[in-house]
Amino acid sequence: MTHLSVDICGLKLKNPTMLASGVFDETGKSMLEVAKAGAGAIVTKSIGKEPRPGHPNPSIVELESGLLNAMGLPNPGIGAYASEIKEAKLGGVPIVGSVFGGTEEEIADLAHAMAEAGADAVELNLSCPHAKGYGTEIGSTPERVESICRQSKKRASVPIFAKLTPNTSSIADLALAAERGGADAVVAINTLKGMAISPEAKMPILANKVGGLSGPAIRPVGVRCVYEIYEAVKIPIVGVGGVSSGRDALEYIMAGARGVQIGTALWTEGSEVFNKVCREILGFMEENGYETIMDMVGVAHSGRH
Amino acid sequence: MVWVPGIDEFPMSLSYSGDAFGITYQIIGEGTKALASKKVGDKVGIRGPYGKGFAIHGRRLLLVAGGAGMAPLAPLAEDAVAHKCSVDFVIGARTARELLFETRTAESGARIHISTDDGSKGFKGLATDLARTVVSKAQFECLYACGPERMVVGLLSIATEKGLPMQASLERIMKCGIGVCDSCAVDGKHVCRDGPVFKEVELRKFAELGKTKLDLCGRKTPV
Numbered sequence: 001m002t003h004l005s006v007d008i009c010g011l012k013l014k015n016p017t018m019l020a021s022g023v024f025d026e027t028g029k030s031m032l033e034v035a036k037a038g039a040g041a042i043v044t045k046s047i048g049k050e051p052r053p054g055h056p057n058p059s060i061v062e063l064e065s066g067l068l069n070a071m072g073l074p075n076p077g078i079g080a081y082a083s084e085i086k087e088a089k090l091g092g093v094p095i096v097g098s099v100f101g102g103t104e105e106e107i108a109d110l111a112h113a114m115a116e117a118g119a120d121a122v123e124l125n126l127s128c129p130h131a132k133g134y135g136t137e138i139g140s141t142p143e144r145v146e147s148i149c150r151q152s153k154k155r156a157s158v159p160i161f162a163k164l165t166p167n168t169s170s171i172a173d174l175a176l177a178a179e180r181g182g183a184d185a186v187v188a189i190n191t192l193k194g195m196a197i198s199p200e201a202k203m204p205i206l207a208n209k210v211g212g213l214s215g216p217a218i219r220p221v222g223v224r225c226v227y228e229i230y231e232a233v234k235i236p237i238v239g240v241g242g243v244s245s246g247r248d249a250l251e252y253i254m255a256g257a258r259g260v261q262i263g264t265a266l267w268t269e270g271s272e273v274f275n276k277v278c279r280e281i282l283g284f285m286e287e288n289g290y291e292t293i294m295d296m297v298g299v300a301h302s303g304r305h
Numbered sequence: 306m307v308w309v310p311g312i313d314e315f316p317m318s319l320s321y322s323g324d325a326f327g328i329t330y331q332i333i334g335e336g337t338k339a340l341a342s343k344k345v346g347d348k349v350g351i352r353g354p355y356g357k358g359f360a361i362h363g364r365r366l367l368l369v370a371g372g373a374g375m376a377p378l379a380p381l382a383e384d385a386v387a388h389k390c391s392v393d394f395v396i397g398a399r400t401a402r403e404l405l406f407e408t409r410t411a412e413s414g415a416r417i418h419i420s421t422d423d424g425s426k427g428f429k430g431l432a433t434d435l436a437r438t439v440v441s442k443a444q445f446e447c448l449y450a451c452g453p454e455r456m457v458v459g460l461l462s463i464a465t466e467k468g469l470p471m472q473a474s475l476e477r478i479m480k481c482g483i484g485v486c487d488s489c490a491v492d493g494k495h496v497c498r499d500g501p502v503f504k505e506v507e508l509r510k511f512a513e514l515g516k517t518k519l520d521l522c523g524r525k526t527p528v
Contacts, residue, residue, distance in 0.1 A: 022486070023487070052522055056313060060483065076525075203311065
């Protein structure tokens with residue numbers, strides 16, 4: 001019997017789609033809507049220790065093939081966010097709490113607090129490309145990735161996912177470092193660092209000047225990254241970047257991902273995208289004789305069927 | 306969304322539509338202050354339009370505007386009269402000086418009812434109270450509201466009592482404007498994309514209406 005359920009580090013997902021961090025997830029009720037819409041799991045907004053307003057507007061630029069954003073990690077702080085997690089959990093799907101911080105200790109504290117707040121797993125944001133002192137700035141060397149994962153793993157009672165940046169020469173080295181540090185899974189990729197300029201205004205449109213590019217434009221980059229990571233590590237991989245159809249998800253799965261996160265497609269398709277992607281994956285599996293998602297994970301690697 | 310380059314980008318609704326479009330704003334921060342200093346020929350950035358606006362429902366309409374909430378209702382009144390609707394328009398402001406588009410709306414053919422908090426013109430008190438009187442004297446098919454949220458809440462209870470359909474425009478902090486960032490969330494809906502105009506059935510479901518709104522950090526704060 002063909003089915004979509006999949007196990008990622010003990011998290012039982014009814015299907016491999018997850019809401020990506022940063023979209024529809026500042027409030028518990030919005031996450032609840034996404035759960036109702038069919039997502040297999042939900043990743044929260046990236047949460048820090050203190051309330052943070054993020055960057056001033058403009059914080060988003062709409063492009064032909066995606067979005068460029070520099071929200072700048074706005075969040076109410078972990079203290080206030082615990083009640084949002086509680087509300088999101090009413091949706092009955094696993095909640096992955098995303099956290100960001102400036103030091104190993106801060107991130108580990110947040111990972112602990114997220115688990116205490118009820119998150120079923122913690123995603124370490126080691127990859128936001130537009131917030132000074134956070135994300136990519138601390139997550140682009142294997143040494144830091146390893147030590148952050150190690151300390152977070154010690155403090156959190158739930159699985160640790162390391163979300164990695166593609167803005168590096170070797171994402172596989174970062175994934176290996178995360179695995180050495182004890183991460184239970186890696187998530188790839190975060191947005192690609194980019195800029196858009198208004199010729200009339202003669203200046204970058206984003207108030208922060210640089211932002212992160214997401215959406216269909218980055219899918220080939222994400223699929224390539226997952227493919228490289230799959231050859232390097234043994235821990236599960238979650239793919240993210242430009243997924244809006246079943247075929248897009250299958251690219252990531254065949255490259256080596258057990259799950260796929262969806263974010264920017266909610267802009268173009270709304271939260272119905274989760275059901276659509278699932279329906280299309282299931283149709284492909286039935287047509288091609290696959291019974292489980294795991295039957296397809298990594299099959300694009302010759303000799304690793 | 307209106308971008309004042311180098312300063313800010315913020316949501317605005319249209320106060321004039323047709324051959325030329327226009328916006329009307331109150332100077333409340335750096336962005337609107339910078340907008341006010343623009344000269345003829347200066348440029349601002351625009352993206353949109355986004356979300357759902359007011360729609361004409363029935364032939365006998367009651368519009369209630371509070372303060373700058375007049376901006377999107379003025380073109381609705383003109384449009385409704387042009388579509389042969391009968392329009393009663395309650396225009397509320399703190400003082401007579403702050404009344405917006407009074408002449409414009411009267412010229413459009415709507416029946417005007419003025420309220421000011423300080424009584425410097427028309428009914429002394431809240432627009433909601435004046436609207437209650439107007440509603441009791443005539444039959445309406447739809448109630449439209451834009452203004453302070455406590456006014457919207459008050460009008461919603463009038464609409465509920467009378468079994469009157471209602472459309473109200475809500476205001477929240479908007480960052481992306483395209484329904485992804487969640488900064489304008491109200492009970493899982495996004496004011497920028499699902500709204501800003503909501504119907505009475507949706508408004509009644511909002512537990513946060515009139516109670517909490519998100520600040521820039523996404524913290525729930527009192528309305």
